[in-house]
Amino acid sequence: MKSETDETLVAMYANGNNDAFDALLERYKQTIHSYIYFSVRDYDLTEDLFQETFMKVITTIRQGRYTESGRFKAWITRIAHNLIIDHFRQERNENTISNDEVAVDLFNDMRFSDKTIEEMLVNKQVFEDVKKMIRFLPANQREVLEMRYYEELSFKEIAARTSVSINTALGRMRYAILNMRRMMAENRIELSLCS
Known part of the structure; x- marks a missing residue:
């Protein structure tokens, strides 16, 4: 298969020949990997990004959306x-900051446990404050956070x-979490949880 043209290999793969895709992957993996790195x-x-690239290639070819132009590479x-552009754009939009000095871990703190009515009310208010902050996160961060803590999905499932x-x-x-910490610092919010 090494002697086949890209176009022939694409056509073969579109018709179900997985070896044809393996040949394409072998032909371009070093070039694409180096370009991304x-x-x-x-x-x-x-x-x-390398895996995402080839997943998009697989999906496009399998769905019959690849238009042959003689320029596969x-x-x-x-x-x-x-x-790559999407990654950098997303990274810029997320505008994250590092604030590892913050002592409050919003989601792994045993102090969330309920004890008295007063403590339950305080904790309820804290959860409301956290919910409000979540609404200001970028959509992709909010989605992961909600799946993890409200739907209790594993990161593999997410x-x-x-x-x-x-x-x-x-x-x-x-x-x-970093962005929520930043919001807390900027708005001087203190999550005083009852222990």
Whole structure:
């Protein structure tokens, strides 16, 4: 199959020949991987974007949406490029800050347990404050946070449901918590939970 043209391999794969896709992957994996890594300079992110690129290729070809133009390499490179641009745009929009000095862990704190009526009322108010802050998060961060804490999904389930890698889901969760901490600091909100 190594001697077949890209176009022939694409046609063969579209007709169900998985070996044809393997040949395409072997032909372009080094080029695409290097292109992504050169752009992002992060090995884990490169792996995520590389996988996403080839998932898009698979989906497009399998759905019959690939238009033959004799420029398969340019097409797959453009998919990778667009994913890189999307990543940087999303990263810029998330505008995350690092504030590891904050002592309150909103979601892993045993002090959320209810004891007295007064404590229950205080805790209810805290949850209301947290809910309000969640509404101001970027949509992708809010989605992951809600799935994790309100639907109690694992990060593997979240990744599957949102069609992203587990690392991306974890990253969005981390960014959500950092952004909520930033909101708390900017608005001088103190979550005084009863212990």
